[in-house]
Structures are given as C-alpha cells and as structure tokens.
Amino acid sequence: MSEHVSDSAEWQALQGHAEKFSAVHLRDLFDSEPQRGERYAAELADLYIDYSKNLVTDEVLSALVALAGRAKLSERITAMFAGEHINVTEDRAVLHTALRLPRDAQLVVDGQDVVADVHEVLDRMGAFADKVRSGEWKGHTGERIKTLVNIGIGGSDLGPVMAYEALKDYTQRDIECRFVSNIDPTDLFEKTRDLDPATTLFIIVSKTFTTQETLTNAAEARSWLLATLKDDAAVAKHFVAVSTNAAKVADFGIDTANMFGFWDWVGGRYSLPSAVGLSVLVAIGKEKFAEMLAGYHAVDEHFRSTPIEQNVPALLGLINVWYDTFLGAQSHAVLPYAQYLHRFAAYLQQLTMESNGKSVRLDGERVAYQTGEVFWGEPGTNGQHAFYQLIHQGTKLIPADFIGFSVPNHDIGEMHDLFMSNFLAQTGALAFGRTLEQVEAEGTKPEVAKHRVMQGNHPTTTILAEKLTPATFGQLVALYEHITFTQGVIWEINSFDQWGVELGKVMANQLAPKLTASDAPADDADSSTNILIKRYRAARGR
C-alpha cells in the first residue's frame, strides 16, 4: 500500500483519465446520454444540485470515489464529527458541526458535554436578542438601541456580515447592523459618522481577543462613545463581547457578564453559527436563527452518514480536486443569482482559501501537486457584464457554481423571471457554446465569424433552491464547509490552521513603531521597506 494518496494507484488512474479528457466535450456527453441532466443531480435537504454540466463521466466519478477511499475520507469525516483532534498542528478538535446539534443530541468531547455548552450560550444569546429587539435593553441615557456595530475581522466579520446581508429580508428593520473590520480608520469613521452613541451598541467579536485590528477599532469606538456620553459606566450598556478569552475581555473593560463565549474547537472561518453570529441573531431573532442552524444540521447529517458515492458535499469536493489537481484549473467562480448573497464569494474566500491554502502535508512534507483553488465571484447578472467574457471565450479552465432561487423574496413585475432566464441561459451557453457552423448559419460576416464562436465545454454546477430562507442559507454554507473539508482530506493537508497569516501580524506589530516615531531607525529593514518607511514618514511630517 502506498504511503501517500498522491503515490497511490487511484491517483495515477485519475492522471490517466485527465490525459484522455482533453478530447471530451460536454456536447458529446449530453448527446451520448440523454438522461444525463437527471442522473447527475441530487437533492440535499432543500437544495437541488445539478452537476451534469461538469467534465465528468461515471468512470471519472468512480475513480474519484476510489481516491476518497484511499484517502480514508469516510474515516476522517467520522473523526471530525466525533471531536478527535484532527487539527493536529494546534492539537484541537474541529467541531463547528456541534454548534448546530439539536438540544436533545449527545456529544461529549474531552470530558465536556458539548451540546449543553452550545445551548447554554444560544439561550443567553436569545435572551439578549429579545431584550434588544423589544427595546427592553436600554442605552445609558434610557433610549432603545437602533444600531448594532459588529467589530471583528476575518471569521469574526465575514460570516456575520454575509449572513446579515443574505437574510436582510428576515431582519427587524428598525435595528440596523453595521460591520467594522479594517484597521483603516476610514472604516470606523464611515460606519459611525451619522450614529448617535446613545442608541448604538457595539459587539466586539474576536476569538482570541488579541487581534490588532479589532482591539484598536474597539478602543477607538469606546473613545467615540465616551466623548458624547462622558461616563465610563456607559460602556456596560453599549459594549458586549464575543470571545473564547474571558481574561482579555475583562482586561479590555467589558464586563464578562456581557460576554458570549465559544470554544477553541470552533475555527474563525467556521464560527458564524456560534456566538460570533450574535449580530445576525439579534437582527433576525432567535427563531429564525434556529431555522438557520437546523439548515446547517440537515447537511451535516447527510455528510456524516451518507456513503461517499451519494454524498453530495463529498462528490462536489472530489470534482473540485479533479479540476484543480488533475485538469490544472487554478480558480473557481461562485456566482449567486441572488443580490442578497452579494458577500457570499468574499465569505467563501476565507472559508476555502484560509482552509486549503497549504503546501505542507500533515506529515510535514511539501506537497508535489496543486492544492487550494482561488475562489472569486459576484452576483449575477452583474458578473455577466464584467468578467463572464473571460469564462466564455478566454483560455482558462474556470469551474463555476451557479446558485439561484425559484421564488424571489420580493417579486416585481417580470423581473425575477428575466433574472432566472439569465441564470439558466449562462450555464447552457458555457457548456454547449456555439459552433462555427451555427454562427455561419446565422449569416454572420465571414471575417467575424470565428470571433463569435463559443467553444463551450466550460463546467458548471447549478444549485437551485425554492427560496432563500434561513434554512436554505444554513444548508448552503454547510455544503461549502464540507466541500472544503473533502478537498483538504484528499490533499492530506490541515484545513484548520492558518500559520501563514500569523507572520504578517507579527511583522506589522514590529513595524508600527517605525512609522510613528521619527527617532526610530528606518534603515534596519530591507532596502525596499526602508525607503517606503522614509517616504511615509516624510508625508506624515515625522
């Protein structure tokens, strides 16, 4: 038996399939199998997933499932759900799935009743949300809260802001949420400039409570608040924290009675369904938040218990590996036909790229194959008028996910039908293109005919749900989490650490004094950085 997945016969078999695949066209695959659209599709909770327009055959799918067997994907799924310390470089369990277990489920990890802990925090979050939503929670001057400002970055921002935007239709509209993440002072300025401190509540979200951006923004937010309210006692009414680090929360000056905890087994990019989602919970209310968690859980259960050959997240993850590692794709477009999902690609960038942007295997050896796709995208139809040209007629292989909903949250005239006709037209055009014969038959001038040929054969997956609801939203996010997990297992990397981000944090802290103090040495870094520091200091009069 081979030591590594990439040395296995299963891996070699896929390399063999890849060599043959340059001659395969989606037109031929559909022509030779009229039922392909029905056979290569699956239902996952409320999501209908059509993967027929992918560059796969039964043979390729079987080879990918065999590869998953070689990589022990099923065993790794079991280990994750059981709370084994699969995040080996940080010696931690990976248990975001426990965040959405129902109250009557049972899971004891490292001697701790995880389900009881999760629901204790959810109950506190729900009680807090009830008070803010009803106006029972009063600010320091006795006014009700009108604006929540979530201060956090990375997983402590991207999930909440994406979910808040996605579920805006379900929010209590007299409470607005805003999100400050960047340490660029203009972010805090723009998000607070028209707010009244008396009606503003800050949620400081940081797993570690040591992140420079978040703590700096939080300190400045406190100064902004106190400049008007002029009483330190106001902090208790206008600041709550979400963190795993109670000591640091107390150091910052937030009463830990106003802290909502989570656990080291929740990775930042997987933390939306934990207390990190507090702003979302206040916005949509505890019942809708519970529906979202149930949506996640339905997909978790499918992923945990379904054999790989019918396991939808596993199959989609394997297909991504096929493109990335065997067919040489570099990136993956995510194209939601839902304006409410306009931050979905940004969210997925952290989920997928912080998870699988790794080049060292679990055994410490460097990988000799491609890992981690570049995820990107914009909502349709905006993307159609921007970058789709490159997908249609460019030279790159870019698998794309199309996400759409049959029933709009708001119907205006014929707009949704027109919108969704674009959704359906695009995947057809990408798959089947337009041949020279077809273009010529339309009477196109011979000198431009070749420019109008669409080669087609561009793979897409279509995800269609009836309506964007908290439940379908939770299902969608869980689907991508488990796709990401599957890819990491095949690549034998740890999808749950992020050491690459740490070096930049350390270096920024080292450089900060050089920018602010004119007597600090500006010649002990590299020659490029030295001159940049000098120019910066000159512009700032230092």
Ligand code: F6P
């Ligand atoms: O970007 C690195 C990272 O550690 C992310 O994984 C995390 O989501 C983000 O920083 C914020 O960290 P914290 O929640 O501890 O402030």
